[in-house]
Amino acid sequence: MTTNGDPFACFGGDDDDDDEGVVNIETNEKGQALANLANSRMKSDDDEATVAAAAAASTKSSKIDELLEAAVSLEWTTKTSLWHGLPHNPLLYMGPMMLSSADAGGGRGYVAMCDIHPGTLLLMERPFFHWPSEQLGKPLNLSTIQSILEMEDVDAVQVVVGAMEQLHPTLSLVESAFTSNTQPSDEESRQVVQMFHLMKEQFGRSGDGSGDNTVDQLVSLVNLAKEKKISSSVSTNTLQERDIVRMLLTLRYNGFGSGVYLHFSMFNHDCDPNCIKFHPETEEDDDDALRLTSSTSLDSEENDQTTSYSEVRATKFIQKGEALTLQYMNPREVSHATRRTHLMEQHLFDIGPDPSANRKGMELVTNAIPASSATKAATDNENSSVTTNIEQTLEALEDMMAELLMEPNMSEQIQALELSCEELYLESKELLGNRNHLLLIRILRLQLDAMEAFLKAKESNNGDQNAGESLSLEERGTVTTKFVVSASELCRLQILLLGEHHPDVARTYHDLWKGIGVLLTNHAGKVPDVKLYSNDDNACRPNSTTKPKSFVEWSKEENRCRKEFERISSLYPRDAVTKQT
Numbered sequence: 001m002t003t004n005g006d007p008f009a010c011f012g013g014d015d016d017d018d019d020e021g022v023v024n025i026e027t028n029e030k031g032q033a034l035a036n037l038a039n040s041r042m043k044s045d046d047d048e049a050t051v052a053a054a055a056a057a058s059t060k061s062s063k064i065d066e067l068l069e070a071a072v073s074l075e076w077t078t079k080t081s082l083w084h085g086l087p088h089n090p091l092l093y094m095g096p097m098m099l100s101s102a103d104a105g106g107g108r109g110y111v112a113m114c115d116i117h118p119g120t121l122l123l124m125e126r127p128f129f130h131w132p133s134e135q136l137g138k139p140l141n142l143s144t145i146q147s148i149l150e151m152e153d154v155d156a157v158q159v160v161v162g163a164m165e166q167l168h169p170t171l172s173l174v175e176s177a178f179t180s181n182t183q184p185s186d187e188e189s190r191q192v193v194q195m196f197h198l199m200k201e202q203f204g205r206s207g208d209g210s211g212d213n214t215v216d217q218l219v220s221l222v223n224l225a226k227e228k229k230i231s232s233s234v235s236t237n238t239l240q241e242r243d244i245v246r247m248l249l250t251l252r253y254n255g256f257g258s259g260v261y262l263h264f265s266m267f268n269h270d271c272d273p274n275c276i277k278f279h280p281e282t283e284e285d286d287d288d289a290l291r292l293t294s295s296t297s298l299d300s301e302e303n304d305q306t307t308s309y310s311e312v313r314a315t316k317f318i319q320k321g322e323a324l325t326l327q328y329m330n331p332r333e334v335s336h337a338t339r340r341t342h343l344m345e346q347h348l349f350d351i352g353p354d355p356s357a358n359r360k361g362m363e364l365v366t367n368a369i370p371a372s373s374a375t376k377a378a379t380d381n382e383n384s385s386v387t388t389n390i391e392q393t394l395e396a397l398e399d400m401m402a403e404l405l406m407e408p409n410m411s412e413q414i415q416a417l418e419l420s421c422e423e424l425y426l427e428s429k430e431l432l433g434n435r436n437h438l439l440l441i442r443i444l445r446l447q448l449d450a451m452e453a454f455l456k457a458k459e460s461n462n463g464d465q466n467a468g469e470s471l472s473l474e475e476r477g478t479v480t481t482k483f484v485v486s487a488s489e490l491c492r493l494q495i496l497l498l499g500e501h502h503p504d505v506a507r508t509y510h511d512l513w514k515g516i517g518v519l520l521t522n523h524a525g526k527v528p529d530v531k532l533y534s535n536d537d538n539a540c541r542p543n544s545t546t547k548p549k550s551f552v553e554w555s556k557e558e559n560r561c562r563k564e565f566e567r568i569s570s571l572y573p574r575d576a577v578t579k580q581t
Contacts, residue, residue: 091263092309095122097324099266109268109323116318118501119571122275123312127259128163140255142217145247149224157230164247165233167254167265169195174246175234191348192249199245199252218244253347257330258310267312270325271339271351272358274318276503277326278574280310313572315502333442333497335387336363337372344374359438362497366433386431390439393424397446404453411457414450421447422482438497444490448511451483477522484515506568513561520554 132147165171177189225239
């Protein structure tokens with residue numbers, strides 16, 4: 001499936017107990033000041049639903065406090081902090097959360113230490129390395145391991161190797177699974193052994209999974225580690241094949257599209273997450289900062305000056321003691337059957353046959369949850385086939401859109417793609433028998449992107465004979481009217497899936513605000529006759545609609561969308577993450 005953005009997501013693992021039961025993090029003064037500034041901008045006091053939830057949370061039993069007191073922290077290579085030993089400090093700030101024992105994620109995960117409001121900054125960190133250029137845009141392979149071992153700074157290599165020992169699958173777990181004289185008794189160890197065999201079979205020869213048996217890259221990497229005297233923390237011997245495969249599994253389970261992080265990797269997956277990780281922002285013209293090359297040094301002054309931080313923020317009200325989770329899937333809007341298969345293949349855990357209660361209504365196909373399997377795509381079931389076919393068509397259209405945006409003078413082709421999206425939306429809604437299905441979100445977003453790209457292309461190509469005729473005022477109004485109608489429906493669906501505080505909802509409100517503004521400007525006193533989503537009086541009612549009938553009512557709707565965009569955007573200022581040098 002498509003893996004733009006975060007191709008390798010995080011996964012939890014085992015940990016050791018700590019005397020205090022809380023992760024010992026020394027938050028530096030600069031990070032604390034930035035976090036306080038960012039969190040002070042939240043406007044949760046005006047949110048009646050949030051206030052009500054906070055009041056309910058305050059009456060919860062002391063069992064939550066007992067849970068937090070029993071929380072276990074991650075013990076790093078020393079007993080000080082997760083980032084101890086790294087020449088640079090990747091962690092800038094950790095919010096009100098702790099690492100606790102958990103049923104999922106290999107037995108550990110973050111939980112809230114207090115009630116947390118939407119937009120709260122929870123974690124600021126930079127990766128301890130980025131993917132090398134040889135890995136970008138390709139399936140995970142051994143080129144990243146090679147880049148690590150080829151770094152000139154041997155101490156930096158040893159630090160990265162040591163850090164990776166603490167991420168899932170941890171060095172202690174792997175050694176325990178393979179040194180036992182009998183078959184591993186626990187499920188996690190059996191899974192690790194299974195994945196080791198699969199990864200070694202796939203990469204044991206070519207290193208890139210291509211099946212070329214002419215080069216044994218595993219052997220060459222072992223020899224490279226021996227040459228540079230790189231060893232694990234529990235052995236005086238240099239890295240062996242088992243260590244190389246373990247490092248590859250660590251990348252598979254813990255990596256993000258922007259690199260590998262120590263603390264972000266502790267977030268567990270949830271299909272209905274309550275947090276979001278933002279892609280890091282780097283200084284202008286520095287997209288390759290901290291890329292691993294043969295000359296990379298992790299403590300170099302240059303790296304410290306060019307690297308910025310990524311952050312995790314809450315997207316919902318989170319009660320004290322509740323697990324803090326991220327979404328591993330990209331794209332996010334895929335069927336439960338696809339999600340279940342992918343998470344088992346990529347991360348080796350099964351989310352089960354049924355969606356969560358919050359998502360069930362958005363997964364129904366003709367009033368039933370399609371059959372699914374953890375081991376293979378369930379395409380033999382009619383309902384599963386419907387979602388699979390829609391997803392495959394969507395992927396093809398998304399790939400086509402990406403290609404068209406790379407070429408000039410493609411307005412007509414983009415318009416044709418937009419019409420294909422419209423047809424897919426109408427047909428999918430009928431086939432799914434569910435106007436709230438989450439796949440419709442993805443279709444509508446692509447349609448809006450196509451319409452926006454079409455209008456921009458026509459505007460920028462005015463006077464270009466090869467671009468075709470420019471749009472008349474009436475034609476532009478027709479396209480914009482369709483844009484507003486689709487954006488209104490998208491907003492309704494996104495609030496159902498993500499809640500009313502999510503950044504994606506803010507983006508759609510922005511689209512509505514700007515689109516309605518164009519309609520009012522172009523139509524003056526004559527407004528289009530369309531229905532729009534409404535949440536009058538700040539009461540989120542995704543199933544209600546309203547039909548503005550006058551210029552004044554349309555102006556009120558424009559203002560409402562602007563205010564909602566500004567409200568949600570203020571929760572995620574992103575200014576605490578940029579250019580931290």
